[in-house]
Amino acid sequence: MNTFGPPKLVLARGEGAHVWDVDGREYVDFLGGIAVNTLGHNHPALVAAVSDQLSTLGHTSNFFTTRPAVELAERLLSICSQPDAPEGRVFFANSGSEANEAAIKLSRLTGRTKIVVMQDAFHGRTMGSLALTAKAAYREPFEPLPGDVTWIPFGDVEALRGAVDEQTAAVVIEPLQGEAGVNVAPTAYLRAAREVTSAAGALLWFDEVQSGMGRTGHWLASAPSGVQPDVVTLAKGLGGGLPIGACLAWGEAAHLFGPGNHGTTFGGNPVVCAAALAVLDTIEKESLLDHATAVGERLRAGVGADARVTDVRGEGLLVGLTLAAEKAPEVVAAAQDAGWIVNATGGDRVRMAPPLVVSFDDVDALVAAWPGILDAAGA
Structure with missing residues (x-):
């Protein structure tokens, strides 16, 4: 099409x-x-990991788990957490849009609906993630879109303070806005966002779908700020070319989902998790x-x-x-x-x-x- x-x-x-x-x-x-192609094309470590895993177990559905999925969840929480972070959990999906859909649903389980989003943001093409995506040409053909969304200028601390209130479920920020042409969020802005959301009881959500997994020279683009968010979404470079997304959450946010709240057939399958582990291993080894x-x-x-x-x-x-x-x-x-x-x-x-x-x-x-x-x- x-x-x-x-x-x-x-x-x-x-x-x-x-x-x-x-x-x-x-x-x-x-x-x-x-x-996406973190290790480039045809990297032997990625080829071997995928081939070896597919030769033993390729898919199990969400009724079961596998060693690669458990190991990857533990690894991601280890490299994406600040030293003082509370307990975290991971939901595996198949893409960045799906990881962001999970985060949207997670925010709804706080009992609030309002999401504060940055102008020029891009969070995906599915109906929920599209509601958080700034470009009118992407959104308008599909309106009305779900959600209670408030737009504010990227990097404007006073606008952030004015937008976040007791009705706010989450503030979502790309530490580097990729689709907008690579706009960098100042460290002071990320720290202010942590302060404002904590005071209001809202979730701080960093969309690191494009900027995460070593892309900026750090595991997360937000890592140098020292800010611990409540939610991080990942995809793109995580699988090195295979489709995987992840929604990470810490503290109370990690416990919002219960059985039946969300699901996926292919998310976290052992092949893509083995690929992601190979990507992380290779980033470290090389x-x-x-x-x-x-x-x-x-x-x-x-x-x-x-x-x-x-x-x-x-x-x-x-x-x-x-x-x-x-x-x-x-x-x-x-x-x-x-x-x-x-x-x-x-x-x-x-x-x-x-x-x-x-x-x-x-x-x-x-x-x-x-x-x-x-x-x-x-x-």
Whole structure:
């Protein structure tokens, strides 16, 4: 069905941060499946984990559990919790939208309905997550949408204080707004959100679907703030290319769901959980958090050195650029012609989210090609 328009390429295979189309032409993937392919393409650890698990047990339904699911839940709570965090629990889903649907339902079980959301936010395409997604073109064809939603400017502490009251079930924040062009939430804002929600008895929910799992050089983009949220939603990079989402909750929020409140047939199946464990293991073994930090700094400095780029945002390997001219779609097309895959998130905004395994050589090659790409795009 025509939900995305004509495909730009027909890709056939990949290796690391490189892909080849069906005609044999090579591209360097600086989008990573929209921040999904954490380990790039065809990583041996991911291939082995999926193959080994599928050869023993592939699916059990939600009537049972498996060792990979239990191990992954424990691992996620360990790496995503601040040191003073209360007990946590995990619900596994199949995508970021589904993880966010779980969080919406969780917030309803507080007995409140109001959700405070940031302008320019993106939380998914299902009816519940779409109700929290800012872009009118995504929402309006499907209205009326569920929920009691209040929109406030991203990063505005006073607007936050004014919006959160005793009717608020949750405040949802992307620590890095990916679809909006990579907008970074200031640490002071995240800390203020913790203070305001705690005072009002509302849940603080960080949507780290795009920014989590090492993308920013930390397990969570919010981690350096020291803020412990009540809820975190994950997906994209967690499975390294396999479909998995997770809704993590701590303290009272971890105990809101009871039997029958929510469910999934495929969520948390052993194959995707084994894949996610392999992703986490490899990030640690290959020191990819440090690598993402270092190579991301070089990428941002390199592409931002051209005067036609007026702003560079992001952390690690989630990078947003603002162009002086409204030429982002043309830049994407010119980059593809030159053998590079990047993404436009607006008329003047370009996003890059390469695999965490992208090499310094690939980054240096893109930086060298960048002025020519802008020339070809008429930027």
